[in-house]
Amino acid sequence: MCTTAKACTLLLISHLESNNRATFTQLKRYSINNLAVMTSIQLQNVKSELQKGKNLRGLALQTLAVTVLDKEVPYYNWTGFYWMNDAKNQLELGAYIGEATDHTSIPYGRGICGQVAVSGKTFEVPDVHAQDNYLACSLATKSEIVVPVYADEKLVGQIDIDSHQLDPFTAEDHELLEWVAEFVADRL
Numbered sequence: 001m002c003t004t005a006k007a008c009t010l011l012l013i014s015h016l017e018s019n020n021r022a023t024f025t026q027l028k029r030y031s032i033n034n035l036a037v038m039t040s041i042q043l044q045n046v047k048s049e050l051q052k053g054k055n056l057r058g059l060a061l062q063t064l065a066v067t068v069l070d071k072e073v074p075y076y077n078w079t080g081f082y083w084m085n086d087a088k089n090q091l092e093l094g095a096y097i098g099e100a101t102d103h104t105s106i107p108y109g110r111g112i113c114g115q116v117a118v119s120g121k122t123f124e125v126p127d128v129h130a131q132d133n134y135l136a137c138s139l140a141t142k143s144e145i146v147v148p149v150y151a152d153e154k155l156v157g158q159i160d161i162d163s164h165q166l167d168p169f170t171a172e173d174h175e176l177l178e179w180v181a182e183f184v185a186d187r188l
Contacts, residue, residue: 062095111135
């Protein structure tokens with residue numbers, strides 16, 4: 001229930017935009033849930049912490065990235081990398097932080113991550129229970145965002161974020177995760 005005209009307007013905008021949000025897209029959206037909105041300070045903190053590891057490569061950099069994201073963004077409850085294995089047509093789990101997962105390999109096309117392996121585009125799911133092709137990793141997961149990682153214009157992997165909150169991801173999350181994907185890809 002909204003209590004001010006501004007809150008009602010933001011709620012309406014959020015509702016209108018959320019009806020088509022579980023598609024491959026880059027989003028501009030608004031949120032009235034202040035607990036679920038990344039601040040510009042968090043965004044800058046993550047970038048600053050990762051810049052400290054700019055000389056790291058491979059698994060060490062990936063581990064730093066998932067650790068920093070987990071520490072700085074409270075609604076990122078599982079953060080990990082999946083890497084393409086084109087010979088087997090599957091994704092393979094890289095560095096991650098969060099609950100252990102049975103999904104150490106995911107066939108292309110299966111689940112949200114598998115769909116990103118095929119499309120090569122960011123896929124945000126505000127409510128995983130509304131998705132037919134969702135692979136459940138944890139009963140607590142309510143939303144997910146998967147951002148592709150490109151190296152030399154070739155899709156090589158992705159960053160996968162699960163959240164225990166419904167619909168927490170904003171344009172700042174997209175900006176940050178795309179930056180992290182590029183930062184890591186430049187140092188593979």
